[in-house]
Amino acid sequence: MSTVQNSPLLKLHSDDNIAIARNSVTENQECALSENESVTTRESIDLGHKVAIQNIASGEPIRKFGQTIGFATIDILAGDWIHSHNLESGVLSLDYAYSTDVPTPPEPIKGRTFMGYRRPNGKAGTRNYLAIISTVNCSATASKYIARELAQTSLENYPNIDGIIPLVHKGGCAMQYDGEDHHQLMRTLGGFAKHPNIGAYIVLGLGCETGQGSFLSESEGLVQLENPNEPQNQGPLVLNIQDIGGIAKTVKKVTTLLKEYLPQVNDVTRVPIPVSELILGTECGGSDGNSGVTANPALGIASDLLVAHGATSILGETPEIHGGEHLLTRRSITPEIGKKLIDRIKWWEEYTGKFGVVIDNNPSVGNKRGGLTTIYEKSLGAIAKGGSSALREVYRFAEPVTEKGFVIMDTPGYDPASVTGMVAGGANVVAFTTGRGSCFGCKPVPSIKISTNTPMYHRMQDDMDLDAGRILNGTSVEQVGQEIFELIIEVASGKKTKSEVQGIGDEEFCPWSIGPVL
CATH class of the missing domain: 3.40.1400 (Ribose 5-phosphate Isomerase B; Chain: A,)
Structure with missing residues (x-):
């Protein structure tokens, strides 16, 4: 992303026609986007919300992360606030291009360990x-x-x-x-x-x-x-x-x-276990407009580091992949794996349609207050948790995860159900990003809370384990990602998370029932 030091706006991609507010912006405030580009706001813009940086005609696509997140419903002028009143999802035409951009496997990193419990069946535990x-x-x-x-x-x-x-x-x-x-x-x-x-x-x-x-x-x-x-x-x-x-x-x-x-x-003792035996479940809940800018891409860096160490990282929440799935199918190691993902997307479209529901009913009320507008925008930010590694497998809900590397599990977007599926599949650590302030625990697995913005981190410091909002003020995504990776190892080795200290996690076990109830 391009940024100007001390500018309240961020332009995330050269193809974008919007910028996001990294802090609140007042009406008629001139904001630099680059050395040669600026915009003057026509109204006040809240943290995490979007502002047009050029005129956008009704029906034209609105782009964030270099991707279409929806379409203008009216003519929008540069400096206008962009949200649900002038942006709708519309219909995307996506090219899945299966396995056309499979990343080169990272150079293996060996020798790193965490202190865990070696079970009689050979599996590695992080709690008891x-x-x-x-x-x-x-x-x-x-x-x-x-x-x-x-x-x-x-x-x-x-x-x-x-x-x-x-x-x-x-x-x-x-x-x-x-x-x-x-x-x-x-x-x-x-x-x-x-x-x-x-x-x-x-x-x-x-x-x-x-x-x-x-x-x-x-x-x-x-x-x-x-x-x-x-x-x-x-x-x-x-x-x-x-x-x-x-x-x-x-x-x-x-x-x-x-x-x-x-x-x-x-009668157990923590012993050194290779980091390759960690299985990370990644989740975002109470997301905001900064989730896809700070915490999620930083968690993606940590995910890639785990993959480089031979470990496993799970991306869930299939409804929050919808609209960004074309970026994942390109990374699938075979076309068949990419098509497994698309089959699950189509299942969700059919499943929700039976009840007269559209997937764009997600984002939630709180997501929208935090700046998110459409499911496409939310999904493009959510899949950043999966880093940039090759997609190696797609699992059904609660299916045992046996593949190493980056994988997807078909789970709902509802946080307790989603994490329940990943833990049932074998996740022994969870990393949970949040912008609005989700207070989540998931016994018997530790849940690391990562804030997307610094004001919320300070407001809810008893619940947040790490502040990724520093990225908005100049700390690199890579640095925060490295910090998350190190925190994952510390927590896997026994360090208690904020949710564990408060005893949270007894109520979050939530098996997903797909119905009907007879």
């Missing part, structure tokens, strides 16, 4: 939790009661256990048995049960639900620590409230059982 996995909403209350009872047990004697987490949700029944929704829920629950950040777990059902615990155990190949009091038996992995005799008896039985597991779960 004990979990109660509820198969259905009907066992959610019992799961929470069990966690509450266990929390009263002094964990001071178990310093290597990060906590007890009840993984509860609102589904598990009223869906087609053996159908797509059923299998997606099983993948999600199974992914958490097998996650390397879970030291031990119990599966708790009601007993009569569609999403049977036995089906989960068999379909996902679940195993468990040996019960110390039953050395010849792997113990009751799956329990049902109806079989035990009600809530009170279940809470007492499962609490007693899990207390027996505590010494085993605690």
Whole structure:
């Protein structure tokens, strides 16, 4: 991006006909864009919002990042504020050009490690939790009661256990048995049960639900620590409230059982593990007009650094790829992988259309207040989290991620559901960018919060781990990206994030149900 020191406006690309405000701009303020280019605002412009830097006729494309983010609905004069009142999405004609611009693989970087937990199956954990996995909403209350009872047990004697987490949700029944929704829920629950950040777990059902615990155990190949009091038996992995005799008896039985597991779960030590075994989930929530300028591209730098170290970086939120997918298909290592992405985009268009919804209903109210206008604009900024590495695979929601490098997972744009899918797929660290100020945690995986602008960072410093808004004032994207990369390694090694310090993350487990509810 081109910038003039101390100018309140940024022109991001030479082909752009708009600039963005890196701080609030007053009416009739002359703002330099380069040595030979300036614009005088015709009205006040808020932080992160757009201003026309040339006259734009009605129907003409409006360009940001060098790409079309929508079309003018009226004639716009240079200096005018551009937002929902004079810009609409319209219809894009995109050239997917599959695999025509596959980046050269980076020079491998070897030898870097983080301090993690090496599990018996060889996987690498960054945290160590004990979990109660509820198969259905009907066992959610019992799961929470069990966690509450266990929390009263002094964990001071178990310093290597990060906590007890009840993984509860609102589904598990009223869906087609053996159908797509059923299998997606099983993948999600199974992914958490097998996650390397879970030291031990119990599966708790009601007993009569569609999403049977036995089906989960068999379909996902679940195993468990040996019960110390039953050395010849792997113990009751799956329990049902109806079989035990009600809530009170279940809470007492499962609490007693899990207390027996505590010494085993605690018996772990952090050891050096190659950075190549990190799986990063990337997410943006509460985005603003600066998300695609500061935090997201900086996270993209960190993503590329992880890929260079042999690790994996996941880009989710398929509805927030819509409008920018043509930039990703060019990077797919084969046309088939690029077409898998387009198949998911088309699925979303069909899926939302069934309910009379258009994908451009995203951005949210807060996104728009922060300067975002169309889904194309939001998507072009969101995909910057994926850096510039080659696209190596496209996964379904909660599918186990086995490929190294940059990959995509088909998740909704809704933050809790999106992160749930990536964690179920194996993400052991999450990096979450936000411009409006999302207070997000995602036990059992640490969530690093990265602010897109400095005023919000200072306002919500108890929740933000790193300020990428400094980029607006001259700090390079590369420097902030390097800082994010180093913070990822520190957090993977045990440094607590701001959300962890506050205990946030019990309520964000959110399996995606694609319906219908029967």
